[in-house]
Amino acid sequence: MSAPGALMRSSGELITGRRAVAEAIGAGRVVEVLVAPGARRNQGLRAVLGAADRARVPVRELGPADLDQLARDHRGVIARVRSAGPHAELLSERDLAETEWAEDAIAVVLDGIEDPQNLGAAARSAEAAGASVLVSRTHRGAPVTDAAIRASAGALLHLRHARVANIARAIERLQETGFTAIGLDGAAERSIFDTRCPDGRCAIVLGSEGAGLSRLVRDRCDLLIALPMHGRVDSLNAAAALAAVLYSFVLPRGLGGDR
Structure with a gap:
């Protein structure tokens, strides 16, 4: 897991929610997963983080305030997807x-x-x-x-x-x-x-x-x-x-x- 860093803006799109993020990882759309410190101890996030690890998607920790700034109601995980868009085709x-x-x-x-x-x-x-x-x-x-x-x-x-x-x-x-x-x-x-x-x-x-x-x-x-x-x-x-x-x-x- 990457070390915590400053909040970074990107032209990439953001999606939230455990199931949606896991599906996006499986579809090969995610370039980075953002979570709060200690996320690996969260039972509900283990499947998402495991999928990220298997797909070799970087996982970065951000403070709760930074996550809140990026997206409301993120439920502990945010994925940054390619700027081309999150659609399948x-x-x-x-x-x-x-x-x-x-x-x-x-x-x-x-x-x-x-x-x-x-x-x-x-x-x-x-x-x-x-x-x-x-x-x-x-x-x-x-x-x-x-x-x-x-x-x-x-x-x-x-x-x-x-x-x-x-x-x-x-x-x-x-x-x-x-x-x-x-x-x-x-x-x-x-x-x-x-x-x-x-x-x-x-x-x-x-x-x-x-x-x-x-x-x-x-x-x-x-x-x-x-x-x-x-x-x-x-x-x-x-x-x-x-x-x-x-x-x-x-x-x-x-x-x-x-x-």
Whole structure:
């Protein structure tokens, strides 16, 4: 472990949280781990520090005040990642049409998700279900922040991500490569329980929690389905709705194959 030193500023990005830092180390994104003195005696941090040691990532001790200055709610560990960004692989709109996707690939498309924690939670559901790519908006779309990475439990470090200016056009690019675009719309006549998910590549499209799908995006979808609500609450947050659709509607087809 490196000796304590003065607080250093860097153009590198910072992420916090034990699970997110451990995932970032595993993804080869971390250039330095920052902890408080005595961290190796902390049972909760041993796995993170062990991962850093195995990956030969430098570990440096900083005083609690210095850690607090770098990041709030760091929970005892901060990772400095490469300035290029913490994402697994960033795709362009053009890449969506030119990538050779698996025959049963799943894309998750977010139309208007503006909260970083919602983005992270949706990414976590998408990655856990084996999605090949996450698509979100650059304008009025959630940025990939420390909060997003933490909410994703590190999924944003592994899941390919396309940030695009025009979601409707991105869906069109996916359709050009054989994806069926399925929009989640509370007003849709068909529900996930009386509709069979099409075989082959599919893109699940979610709108914002307030406004839902935009008109252009709704019109671009091949199929609209609803997730019925049976209680007093009339909606789920985006990540919960996505998980329900992926696990009850898409995955029963059988995932199989490479991403």
